[in-house]
Amino acid sequence: MALFFPFEVHTPRRLFFNESVEIIVLTLTDGEVAVYADHVPFAAPTVPCLLRIRDKKGNWKIAFADKGILEVKERKAVLISETVEWAEDIDVQRAQMAKERAEEILREGGMKLEMEKAASSLRRANMRIKIKNERPEN
Numbered sequence: 001m002a003l004f005f006p007f008e009v010h011t012p013r014r015l016f017f018n019e020s021v022e023i024i025v026l027t028l029t030d031g032e033v034a035v036y037a038d039h040v041p042f043a044a045p046t047v048p049c050l051l052r053i054r055d056k057k058g059n060w061k062i063a064f065a066d067k068g069i070l071e072v073k074e075r076k077a078v079l080i081s082e083t084v085e086w087a088e089d090i091d092v093q094r095a096q097m098a099k100e101r102a103e104e105i106l107r108e109g110g111m112k113l114e115m116e117k118a119a120s121s122l123r124r125a126n127m128r129i130k131i132k133n134e135r136p137e138n
Helices: 092-108 112-134
Strands: 005-010 015-028 031-036 042-046 049-055 060-065 068-072 077-081 084-086
Touching: 015 042, 015 077, 031 068, 049 112, 060 112, 092 112
Parallel strands: 005 077
Antiparallel strands: 005 015, 015 031, 015 049, 042 068, 049 060, 060 084, 068 077
């Protein structure tokens, strides 16, 4: 019998998700992690990634999650992320435009901060495009 735990996803603008789940899978700065009920507590930074959530019915929910912090507590997990959006809500044309702008900035060069922002934007755009392209339409 599967065990479930409360999982919350917060962005600066809203509570994005708040349900009991069986498992969550996402990418930390040092690799991918799967969290189940009764997981050892920890807190770690996340990178822009595919967020997979398996709900109580056994269905997978797929979302893009930007960088943030994942905190796994004794009986609960909380993700605080700059941006989170369901796969079906990703605007692939917007992501493609962001990718092209970032690639142009990186080609042209510039100040260190500008280059870091462009590299970060490129990673987010590439992840959104990957998630949208790999997600079968329902």
